[in-house]
Amino acid sequence: MIELIDVRKSFDGVEVLKGISTKFETGKVNLVIGSSGHGKSVMMKCMVGLLNPSSGNVFYDDRDFTNLEYSKLREVRKEIGMLFQGTALFDSLTVEENVEFTLNMFTDMTKAERRDRVDFCLEQVDMAGINSKFPAEISGGMKKRVGIARAIALDIKYLFCDEPNSGLDPVTSRLIDELLKQITEEFNITTIINTHDMKTVFDIGDDVIFIHKGSNEWSGKVKDIKGSGNEMLTNFIKASFFD
Amino acid sequence: MSFFYHFGKYLLFLKGMFSKPEKLSVYIDRTITEMNNIGVGSLAIVVIIAVFQGAVTTLQIAYQLISPLIAKPVIGSIVSDSSMLELAPTITCLVLAGKVGSHIASEIGTMRVSEQIDALEVMGINSSGYLVLPKIVAGLLMIPLLVVISIFLSNLGGIIAGEASGILTSEEYLQGARESFLPYNLFFALVKAFTYAFIITSVSAFQGYTTNGGALEVGASSTKAVVYSAVAILFSDYLLAQLML
Ligand SMILES: Nc1ncnc2c1ncn2[C@@H]1O[C@H](COP(=O)(O)OP(=O)(O)O)[C@@H](O)[C@H]1O
Ligand SMILES: [Mg+2]
Numbered sequence: 001m002i003e004l005i006d007v008r009k010s011f012d013g014v015e016v017l018k019g020i021s022t023k024f025e026t027g028k029v030n031l032v033i034g035s036s037g038h039g040k041s042v043m044m045k046c047m048v049g050l051l052n053p054s055s056g057n058v059f060y061d062d063r064d065f066t067n068l069e070y071s072k073l074r075e076v077r078k079e080i081g082m083l084f085q086g087t088a089l090f091d092s093l094t095v096e097e098n099v100e101f102t103l104n105m106f107t108d109m110t111k112a113e114r115r116d117r118v119d120f121c122l123e124q125v126d127m128a129g130i131n132s133k134f135p136a137e138i139s140g141g142m143k144k145r146v147g148i149a150r151a152i153a154l155d156i157k158y159l160f161c162d163e164p165n166s167g168l169d170p171v172t173s174r175l176i177d178e179l180l181k182q183i184t185e186e187f188n189i190t191t192i193i194n195t196h197d198m199k200t201v202f203d204i205g206d207d208v209i210f211i212h213k214g215s216n217e218w219s220g221k222v223k224d225i226k227g228s229g230n231e232m233l234t235n236f237i238k239a240s241f242f243d
Numbered sequence: 244m245s246f247f248y249h250f251g252k253y254l255l256f257l258k259g260m261f262s263k264p265e266k267l268s269v270y271i272d273r274t275i276t277e278m279n280n281i282g283v284g285s286l287a288i289v290v291i292i293a294v295f296q297g298a299v300t301t302l303q304i305a306y307q308l309i310s311p312l313i314a315k316p317v318i319g320s321i322v323s324d325s326s327m328l329e330l331a332p333t334i335t336c337l338v339l340a341g342k343v344g345s346h347i348a349s350e351i352g353t354m355r356v357s358e359q360i361d362a363l364e365v366m367g368i369n370s371s372g373y374l375v376l377p378k379i380v381a382g383l384l385m386i387p388l389l390v391v392i393s394i395f396l397s398n399l400g401g402i403i404a405g406e407a408s409g410i411l412t413s414e415e416y417l418q419g420a421r422e423s424f425l426p427y428n429l430f431f432a433l434v435k436a437f438t439y440a441f442i443i444t445s446v447s448a449f450q451g452y453t454t455n456g457g458a459l460e461v462g463a464s465s466t467k468a469v470v471y472s473a474v475a476i477l478f479s480d481y482l483l484a485q486l487m488l
Contacts, residue, residue, distance in 0.1 A: 048365050070262075077367030088358040102366050105265045160365075 001026050002047065002158060002190055007056035009042055016042050018214040019056070026157075027188045029181055029204050031222075033195060034211035035236065040194040041085075043211065044162055047192070048080055049073070060158065078106055081151030083161040087143040089135040089150070095122070096131035099149045106154065121149040125179060141172035145179070152183060159184065159191045165200060173197065177204045198240035201225070210236065253449050260372045260379075273377035281343055281378070281444075282385030286392075288342060289335055293393040296330055297322060297400025305410045315411040319401065319419025326397040327428050328488075333480055335393045336439035339386060340472035344447035347378055348468035351451030352461035360452070375448040379441065386440035387433050394432060431487055438483065439476050446472045 002024040009017040016039050024030040032040050045051040047058050049065065058065040060076050068076065089098050099118045103109055109117065122128050125145035135143055144164060151159060161180060165173040181204040184191040195201065201208060201222060209219040210233050218230045228234065264270045300322045308318060351374055354360050363370040398420060405411040447468035454464040 045361075050361050050364060074367040077365065080365060082362070082365045084358045084362060086357055088362040090354075090359055090362075091357075105269060105366070105368060 001061055002192070003059040004043075004047070005057045005059070007043070007046055007053045007058065009039075009046055009051060010054045015054075016214050017046065017053070020211070020214075020216045022209050022216055022219055024190050024192050025207060026190045027185065028191070028206035029184050030190070030192045031195060031201055031205040031208045032192060032211060033198075033201060033208060033236070034217075035196060038211050039214040040211055041162055044160055044192070044194055048082060048160055049077070078102070078154055079157040081154070081156040081159045083144065083147045083151050083159070083164055085162045085166055087135070087147040089143055089147060091135045093134075094131065095127070095133050095135070095138070095146050098135070098146060099153050101150065102154050117153065118149075121153050122146075124152065124183065125149045140167050141169075141176070144168065144172075144176055148176075148179065148183070152187070156187075157189055159189050161191070161193045163194055163196075165195065165197050170199075173199070174203065180204065196240075198237060212236075252453070253446075256371060256449050256452065257445060260369070260376050262369045262372055264372065265368055270373075270377060273373070274380050277377045277381035278385050280346075281381050282388060285339055285342055285385075285389060288338060289389045289393050290396055292334060292338055293331060293396035294400035294403070296334055297326060297397030297402075298404035299400075300325065300330065300397070301401040301404040301410070301416075302408060305405075305408075315415040316419030316422065318405070318411055319416035320423035321419075322401040322416075323398050323420035324423050324428065326401070327394050327432050329480075331393040331397050332390045332432050332435040332439065333476065335390055336386065336436070336443065336476055337473055339389070339439075340443050340447075340476060341469050343382070344443050344468045344472045345465045347444060347447040348451040348454075349461055349465040351375070351448055352454035352464040355452060355454045356457050356461060371448075371452060375445070375452065378448060379444045382440040382444035383437060386443070387436035390432060390436035394429075431483070434487065435480065435483055438479050442475045442479065443472050446475060 004020050004022050007017055007020045008015065020043060032043065034040050042051065046053045047065075053066060057067070060079070063072070063076060065073070065076055089095075090101065093101070096115075096118050099121050100114050103114045103117055107114075118131065119128065122131070125148050127142060127145045127149060130138065130142070130146075135146070138146070159180075164176050164180060168176065177200050180191060180193065183189070193200070205222040207219070208222055208225055210217045210230070212232045218228055218233045220228065225233070225237065301318060304318050304321050308321075351360075354374070360370045360374070363373060398416075402413045402416050405416050406413055450464045450468040450471065451461075454460050
């Protein structure tokens with residue numbers, strides 16, 4: 001479980017996150033929705049430590065991530081996997097080396113053990129057999145899958161995905177969505193997905209938080225989202241569909 | 244003011260590289276790869292520059308010293324001394340600032356704008372240590388070696404030009420070079436080479452690491468890396484000459 005308590009973030013005096021408090025449950029697909037530019041990515045970066053919140057706290061199962069000493073911080077980081085919007089695969093390394101990266105860096109596994117683990121992770125994302133390809137040689141959807149495989153290489157507890165469907169066709173988007181749900185349930189991890197794709201929300205979402213202008217405008221279960229009675233949220237959902 | 248701000252950031256960047264390595268063997272592997280990139284990858288250009296620089300210097304010195312009162316070996320001693328003291332280290336490293344520096348800045352800059360550096364940080368890896376330290380160590384090991392090769396080859400170029408133009412024989416050249424050789428001059432050349440190596444790798448890495456934006460900014464960082472390294476090389480060249488000669 002991850003908990004945010006009154007997290008704020010300003011850039012040059014402009015407050016982008018205006019005090020967000022929320023909880024993300026283990027074993028669930030937690031969705032963060034909202035229009036572009038309203039602070040979803042900044043919130044995620046504050047959670048994983050790529051940005052320091054101006055104030056507030058982020059707890060990973062009762063560990064105060066914002067105030068941990070360096071060695072403890074590293075321990076938490078090993079439990080975090082992240083899928084970046086542009087995948088951020090290391091383009092000088094092969095698919096195998098990308099997935100193997102954290103295993104090589106943080107474990108004492110032998111070469112054979114690492115290979116097995118890489119193959120296992122690639123199978124999980126349905127990408128077995130492309131070990132020796134470079135990121136530039138595979139499609140956008142494949143890159144996302146390899147990005148997921150890299151994120152789950154260590155036994156992670158928390159998985160972050162920033163707009164996993166961006167730049168993908170609708171069919172591939174649904175496959176990635178399903179994959180993320182399946183991984184969340186199979187490994188019982190806390191998954192947090194930033195998205196503005198309402199199809200994702202209704203297909204795989206458990207809990208939802210709606211970020212509007214840097215504030216937690218609404219949060220609740222997916223099934224309650226249509227009857228939320230929140231004007232901003234209703235408008236946001238309406239804008240996503242043609243009917 | 245802006246200069247001090249950026250210089251301060253540069254110093255903090257250098258300090259940030261040092262933390263306990265996640266795994267030493269990975270760092271050693273990376274250093275060896277970079278030694279290959281920087282050293283072997285630059286050998287051809289260094290060879291060409293050194294030979295021509297020695298040859299041209301010989302012709303030019305001969306042209307300036309037309310007096311029959313001056314013994315021929317003097318040309319050899321002037322060429323070999325100026326190659327060792329200034330031309331080989333400085334010209335070689337200015338060219339390396341262009342070749343190695345722009346490569347380092349664009350490589351790291353691309354990793355920054357495509358969030359690969361963020362990916363390293365999220366994994367719990369000290370990204371500047373992982374990316375930059377092996378490059379600096381490799382530069383410190385390989386660039387002085389390239390400079391030594393350059394000193395040797397510029398003399399070879401001088402000898403070839405002397406013989407080919409009939410200005411002086413190789414015996415005369417070597418006699419002059421030997422008579423004026425001081426071990427201290429070689430030491431001075433190596434001090435320069437180490438200094439320049441550190442400047443090229445660290446300044447370029449800093450430019451790449453602090454890139455902000457997209458592909459256009461990566462290009463701008465790469466240009467800045469070359470310009471700033473070159474200026475810093477020339478400035479430290481003057482400073483070292485003042486301090487050590
Ligand atoms: N590093 C930064 N410096 C300054 N402003 C930023 C930075 N990152 C994001 N912002 C601003 O914060 C706001 C929220 O951005 P973001 O979280 O990326 O939105 P999104 O919900 O689309 O992910 C935007 O107005 C953006 O311009
Ligand atoms: Mg975003």
